[in-house]
Amino acid sequence: MKRKQTTIFQCFPKFSPITTTEEEPGQAAVLKVTENEPGATANVPGCALCSATKSTGVLTEQRVSMSEEWVHFKIQSSDSSRSTSLASLRNKIRRHETSRAHKIPQELTEKGGQDVVGNVVRAVSETVFAETDSVFRTAYYLAKMNRPFTDHDSLIELQETNGANMGTSLHSRYSSTTIVEHIAKEMQKKIVHSIVTSSSKLSVLIDEATSAGLVD
Incomplete structure (x- = not known):
């Protein structure tokens, strides 16, 4: 050369x-x-x-x-x-x-021109959000199916055995209770907001038995 x-x-x-x-x-x-x-x-x-x-x-x-x-x-x-x-x-x-x-x-x-730290933070955040989402869905299932909150930990273990990544926190029944309360409040806010923004007409139906009962 x-x-x-x-x-x-x-x-x-x-x-x-x-x-x-x-x-x-x-x-x-x-x-x-x-x-x-x-x-x-x-x-x-x-x-x-x-x-x-x-x-x-x-x-x-x-x-x-x-x-x-x-x-x-x-x-x-x-x-x-x-x-x-x-x-x-x-x-x-x-x-x-x-x-x-x-x-x-x-x-x-x-x-240097790449957001290396930002990419790492976003990747970690996405992993944590995915784990938390799985735990929230488990707690919601218990409330929807009228299951006791004591089943929360065992359901977490079952999903981990099946290969799901459930993280390391929010696995106790106390966490499950708090999660369900949070979900209930958020659902209530969404329902009320939907009713208010839609300007829907509301009506109250009272039959004779109800009126008589109130008078008595």
């Missing part, structure tokens, strides 16, 4: 150019240099991506850590000769670019 000559300082024209060999497009883009400090003799390269990330965050892996030299622009090459120095620098760049410690910041940068 023909090698393309490029410069790691292409994006930083105020620095003296140092020629490197780029194996793949974009290799030079990960590099950045720090401006010479008083008394310094050369610009020191580092990784702008790793410097901006600084930590692997939630993608931390065992035995993988970000190099302080790349993060703080302290990469040094051999000073024996220019050719040896450039060869050493190219080798370090190539190894860093293909390392897991550099790929993790790349993944974090790509996911």
Whole structure:
């Protein structure tokens, strides 16, 4: 494969150019240099991506850590000769670019535009809502079928045995009583709201026996 000559300082024209060999497009883009400090003799390269990330965050892996030299622009090459120095620098760049410690910041940068935390929260919330919905349906069944609330726990166990995910809370008969009371209040609100908003005509039918009973 023909090698393309490029410069790691292409994006930083105020620095003296140092020629490197780029194996793949974009290799030079990960590099950045720090401006010479008083008394310094050369610009020191580092990784702008790793410097901006600084930590692997939630993608931390065992035995993988970000190099302080790349993060703080302290990469040094051999000073024996220019050719040896450039060869050493190219080798370090190539190894860093293909390392897991550099790929993790790349993944974090790509996911930076995504709502990762929001997606996790929504996924957890959906799971909890599904579990709670199953428990509410069980309590509603007991009230509808005139079953004792003491059956609530056993029905939960039966559904879990059949593979349903019922969560870990609201399994007691006391919880079942509270759930049914809540459902009753919500149903009452909906019925009253439906009657009021529909502007339906209401009538009261009283027969003679009822009237006589009230008079007596």
